[in-house]
Amino acid sequence: MQLAAAGLFGLTIVYTLVSTAVFINHDSMLKVMQAQGSLPAGTNIEQVVGIALFFAWAVIIFLCILWGVAAVGSYLGWRWIFWPDLVLLGFGAIGALLNLGNFANPSSTEVPVWGIAISELLDVASAAIFVWMIVGLVRFGPWAMRRPGA
Secondary structure: OHHHHHHHHHHHHHHHHHHHHHHOOHHHHHHHHHHHOOOOOOOOHHHHHHHHHHHHHHHHHHHHHHHHHHHHHHHHOOHHHHHHHHHHHHHHHHHHHHOHHHHHOHHHOOOOHHHHHHHHHHHHHHHHHHHHHHHHHHHHOHHHOOOOOO
16 A cells, blocks of 8 residues: 555656646647636736746646655655545545546646546546555554554
8 A cells, every 4th residue: 555655656746747847838838828818917928828837837846745755655654644645645536536627628738638648547546545545544544554452
């Protein structure tokens, strides 16, 4: 269970960094902004694209650091990291449902459909590990380890 969580977080980091580096750039962000059609009053498209790129990369870096700590903690078997892992995997499970909207309207994202499909597979794996961890927690305790004294 620990290795599965660590591996999934590692794959998520690699996929996120590669897909962001390849697909999120000025031109793709401009295309998405034009497809959405609404800009804040008093701004031009270049300002909005620059701000959007900055915040996109800031969020990606923050998430990769979070997933990295979760991956290392899972791999090393830190008992306390079970709970943050459970939360992160739960968000991934929710992401599996939210990604379905990107399939319906692929022009709203910079990533092509096959990239959305890979993201969806990672999120479904997140949901599966989330359920596995909940079952292990109920039956045996965090990381499906025997409870102390049991």
